[in-house]
Amino acid sequence: MRLKHTLQLFTIFILTLILVACGNDSSSEETGEENTAAEEQQTGGTLDVAYASEPDTLDIMQNASSPTRDIAWHIFETLVALDNDFAVKPMIAEDYSISNDQKVYTITIREDVNFHDGTTVEAEDVVASFERWILVSSVGKVAGEYIEDVKEVDELTVEITLNEVYNGFLDDMAAPKTGLAIIPKEIAEEAGEKPLVPEQLIGTGPYQFEKWERGDEIVLTRFDEYSQREETDWGGLTGKKEAALDQINFLIVKDPQVKLNGLQTNLYDYAQNIPADLYEVVESTPNTNPVSYINGYSMITPDKSEAPFDDLKVRQALHYALDQEEIAQSTYGNKEFYEMDGALFDPTQTELYTAEGTDSYLAYDTEKAKELLDESNYNGEPITIMYSNNHEAYKRISQVAEQQLEEVGFTVELDPYEWATYLERWQDPNNWDIVVIGYSTRFSPNELGFLVQDTGSSGWYNSERWSELMDQWGLAASSEERQEILAEMNQTVYEELPIIKVANETTLDIMSDEIQEYDAWIGPRFWNTWKSE
Amino acid sequence: MLHYTIRRLIAIIPVLFIVSIIVFMIVHLTPGNPAYLILGEDSSPEAIEQLEQQLGLDKPKVVQYFDWLRNVFVGDLGESIYSEQPVSQIIAERIGPTFSLMIISMLLTLIVAIPTAIFIVWKRNTVLDPIFLSGSLLGTSIPEFWLALLLVFGLGVTVPIFPVAGYVPITDGILGWLHHLLLPGIVLAAVEIGLIARMLRDSMLESVNQDYTKTARGKGVKESTVLIKHVFSNALIPTTTVIGVTIAGLLGGTVIIETIFTIPGIGQLLIDSIHRRDYPVIQGVILFIAFVYVIINLIVDLLYAFLDPRIRYD
Numbered sequence: 001m002r003l004k005h006t007l008q009l010f011t012i013f014i015l016t017l018i019l020v021a022c023g024n025d026s027s028s029e030e031t032g033e034e035n036t037a038a039e040e041q042q043t044g045g046t047l048d049v050a051y052a053s054e055p056d057t058l059d060i061m062q063n064a065s066s067p068t069r070d071i072a073w074h075i076f077e078t079l080v081a082l083d084n085d086f087a088v089k090p091m092i093a094e095d096y097s098i099s100n101d102q103k104v105y106t107i108t109i110r111e112d113v114n115f116h117d118g119t120t121v122e123a124e125d126v127v128a129s130f131e132r133w134i135l136v137s138s139v140g141k142v143a144g145e146y147i148e149d150v151k152e153v154d155e156l157t158v159e160i161t162l163n164e165v166y167n168g169f170l171d172d173m174a175a176p177k178t179g180l181a182i183i184p185k186e187i188a189e190e191a192g193e194k195p196l197v198p199e200q201l202i203g204t205g206p207y208q209f210e211k212w213e214r215g216d217e218i219v220l221t222r223f224d225e226y227s228q229r230e231e232t233d234w235g236g237l238t239g240k241k242e243a244a245l246d247q248i249n250f251l252i253v254k255d256p257q258v259k260l261n262g263l264q265t266n267l268y269d270y271a272q273n274i275p276a277d278l279y280e281v282v283e284s285t286p287n288t289n290p291v292s293y294i295n296g297y298s299m300i301t302p303d304k305s306e307a308p309f310d311d312l313k314v315r316q317a318l319h320y321a322l323d324q325e326e327i328a329q330s331t332y333g334n335k336e337f338y339e340m341d342g343a344l345f346d347p348t349q350t351e352l353y354t355a356e357g358t359d360s361y362l363a364y365d366t367e368k369a370k371e372l373l374d375e376s377n378y379n380g381e382p383i384t385i386m387y388s389n390n391h392e393a394y395k396r397i398s399q400v401a402e403q404q405l406e407e408v409g410f411t412v413e414l415d416p417y418e419w420a421t422y423l424e425r426w427q428d429p430n431n432w433d434i435v436v437i438g439y440s441t442r443f444s445p446n447e448l449g450f451l452v453q454d455t456g457s458s459g460w461y462n463s464e465r466w467s468e469l470m471d472q473w474g475l476a477a478s479s480e481e482r483q484e485i486l487a488e489m490n491q492t493v494y495e496e497l498p499i500i501k502v503a504n505e506t507t508l509d510i511m512s513d514e515i516q517e518y519d520a521w522i523g524p525r526f527w528n529t530w531k532s533e
Numbered sequence: 534m535l536h537y538t539i540r541r542l543i544a545i546i547p548v549l550f551i552v553s554i555i556v557f558m559i560v561h562l563t564p565g566n567p568a569y570l571i572l573g574e575d576s577s578p579e580a581i582e583q584l585e586q587q588l589g590l591d592k593p594k595v596v597q598y599f600d601w602l603r604n605v606f607v608g609d610l611g612e613s614i615y616s617e618q619p620v621s622q623i624i625a626e627r628i629g630p631t632f633s634l635m636i637i638s639m640l641l642t643l644i645v646a647i648p649t650a651i652f653i654v655w656k657r658n659t660v661l662d663p664i665f666l667s668g669s670l671l672g673t674s675i676p677e678f679w680l681a682l683l684l685v686f687g688l689g690v691t692v693p694i695f696p697v698a699g700y701v702p703i704t705d706g707i708l709g710w711l712h713h714l715l716l717p718g719i720v721l722a723a724v725e726i727g728l729i730a731r732m733l734r735d736s737m738l739e740s741v742n743q744d745y746t747k748t749a750r751g752k753g754v755k756e757s758t759v760l761i762k763h764v765f766s767n768a769l770i771p772t773t774t775v776i777g778v779t780i781a782g783l784l785g786g787t788v789i790i791e792t793i794f795t796i797p798g799i800g801q802l803l804i805d806s807i808h809r810r811d812y813p814v815i816q817g818v819i820l821f822i823a824f825v826y827v828i829i830n831l832i833v834d835l836l837y838a839f840l841d842p843r844i845r846y847d
Contacts, residue, residue, distance in 0.1 A: 054805070056571065056615045056616075056809075057615075057616075194617075197617075213626075213797065214616065214618075214623065214626060214627070214797070215627060215797035215801055215802055215805065216700065216797035251699070251795070252795070252797075253698060253795050254792065254795070255792065255793060255795070257682070258685075258697060258698045258793070258794075258795060261685060261686075261689060261690050261697040261698070262697050262698055264690055265689060265690060265693045265696070265697055267696055267697060267698065267699065417564075418565070418808075419570075419808070420564075420565030420566070420567075420569070420570055420808065420809070420810050421563075421564040421565040423565065423566075423569035423570060424564055424565050424566045424569050425564070426569075427569070427578065427581075455577065455578075456578075
């Protein structure tokens with residue numbers, strides 16, 4: 001296994017050298033190509049997308065995985081959705097209003113929004129979708145606890161009554177993963193708790209589901225009866241969505257080298273998830289452009305349910321012992337692919353981001369770490385760092401962290417597992433003391449799975465202060481109030497140290513220079529973009 | 534003969550039974566659990582427990598095994614945990630690419646290996662002998678994935694004659710099908726050519742100086758006729774055994790090649806299912822592969838009688 005891996009790396013290395021050599025020759029050609037970028041928009045054509053992993057289902061309401069989201073958000077739309085700056089805007093909804101006591105939401109639906117099966121969206125479809133959402137969606141289940149009643153007022157108006165003030169409600173409905181996608185009433189009722197099967201993939205999006213060859217490809221085609229919004233400046237998942245392409249084929253391609261070769265030989269137009277090591281190769285490959293976008297962050301989570309990390313002093317020692325900059329540098333290499341920022345959200349998420357409270361994010365100080373460790377109850381017993389070896393980045397973080405921790409007096413054992421085994425072992429505190437993992441970008445404090453109280457994912461974090469903040473979040477009305485709470489949340493994380501954030505991560509995709517006006521945002525979306533022949 | 538065939542067919546049942554026990558044990562004793570994978574990293578213990586119950590994974594392993602076995606006996610391999618499609622249907626959908634790949638690489642192997650072996654025996658004791666031997670050794674020793682990457686780079690990227698990946702079913706046109714499968718076919722064939730050509734050459738050399746060939750030569754029969762008519766046909770028996778084993782082995786060998794060339798066959802299905810702990814699919818696929826293996830061996834045995842009328846089984 002190791003030999004195979006070495007050989008693979010060696011081959012990639014050789015190919016890299018050759019590709020770099022080829023790339024330099026053709027740099028003049030590249031600049032010549034750029035002049036054609038201003039040509040007129042064309043409609044039609046087929047886009048071949050090499051997608052790294054096959055989704056289990058395209059039921060975006062039920063499944064929170066990125067493969068499901070990236071394909072299904074072409075098919076389904078929500079009542080309200082996030083715009084380019086992650087603010088909630090109407091999508092299928094015409095408008096919404098909130099009562100003075102903040103408990104009644106009245107949502108009007110746009111007229112003549114067509115489903116792919118030819119019917120139009122009516123209030124009864126929305127009510128049925130709501131019912132299914134609070135049953136199957138992890139976000140919907142949280143919102144469901146606040147929902148007292150969802151009722152149809154007239155054909156195009158829905159009224160939702162909450163049992164108490166809950167300001168996360170709009171964010172929850174608009175969640176890019178497991179948000180409130182609107183599907184026809186019959187399908188919502190027929191599917192119930194079960195995931196939607198291919199015949200039930202009926203949404204209102206600019207592209208419609210055509211076919212799914214398991215293990216091979218998922219095909220979407222343009223929906224000609226799509227009910228367009230007018231706003232060209234909203235972006236994100238709402239506003240004007242123009243489907244210029246006739247067809248999009250999501251081909252399941254796992255090997256990064258195949259993706260690169262395929263793009264070079266015109267087999268694919270877009271390839272998702274390329275290792276950052278190949279960035280220079282991509283840059284020097286003719287007719288190929290890199291696309292990068294934010295993808296959450298990596299973190300180190302100690303198990304707070306038992307010794308030694310139940311002791312805050314040991315966690316502080318852990319924090320002082322870790323030099324996140326060095327870890328990030330040796331893990332991600334290229335500065336394009338990481339960012340040192342201590343906040344719980346990404347700087348581009350203007351409504352959720354605040355740098356306040358993150359002053360102690362980078363606290364590397366080995367002397368302090370040693371001191372704290374001496375004062376604590378830790379007696380040199382071995383601590384286990386568990387990670388999944390399916391993710392190169394987390395493997396490297398673990399390895400560098402091991403060195404840094406041993407320097408200050410921790411005894412460390414590395415414990416790598418294959419992903420499925422890792423997930424299972426994660427749920428039992430006996431199996432690990434530290435896990436290294438990453439979380440994709442989240443859009444509300446409710447979605448911060450690594451801080452949910454008393455779960456394996458958060459390393460059995462138990463904090464009244466945090467629970468209190470979460471309650472306050474649900475009640476906060478103004479953006480100033482929210483910013484204050486967010487700053488306090490940052491502060492809490494750095495004082496209680498449930499996790500130690502390493503660095504913001506960036507994902508690399510590649511695309512052919514035939515793709516025009518493409519906007520990366522947070523993942524592959526193929527509306528408002530077109531292909532020149 | 535008929536009696537023998539029936540006896541052999543009945544003997545398949547205990548073999549598959551043993552395979553089923555081993556497969557079930559390996560699959561279920563491997564750590565990892567589909568419930569965690571389906572629900573993802575944010576899942577709650579209650580949700581996991583509930584899903585395990587739904588999937589029947591909370592029952593004792595022995596009960597699960599006999600539930601599964603009882604269904605297998607009536608031809609029902611169960612349903613995928615993920616897509617909820619019947620396993621037999623999933624296998625049927627994915628077998629086309631794998632069989633296509635096996636057929637192409639086997640044809641390539643025979644087209645190259647048989648004439649080469651005959652030619653080498655004809656030119657025996659010349660400088661061609663050591664060249665052939667090292668060539669065939671090289672063929673069998675080259676790692677498949679390395680040869681695949683090399684061929685892709687040479688004939689897919691640098692000189693783009695073949696597509697670097699993908700698959701087109703034969704129903705969409707035989708040319709596109711062949712175009713996509715030729716490179717992976719060559720990679721798979723490279724190993725087998727070395728093996729089969731050497732096997733054939735060795736068996737032919739054994740009979741090249743037998744009395745009956747000497748007699749034939751003494752009668753004035755041409756050397757080429759002696760080789761093809763007498764030597765070659767006698768060398769076929771041991772070679773058939775190797776070819777049979779090879780075909781069965783190809784079914785496993787396609788796993789790596791299907792991954793490198795992104796061909797949606799049985800091999801990829803197996804790998805994906807293992808990563809997902811899709812127990813019914815893993816069990817179904819391995820049972821299917823074992824079944825094909827046993828059947829091919831049976832066919833080979835029956836072929837002996839056809840190739841050599843002296844062999845009688847009854």
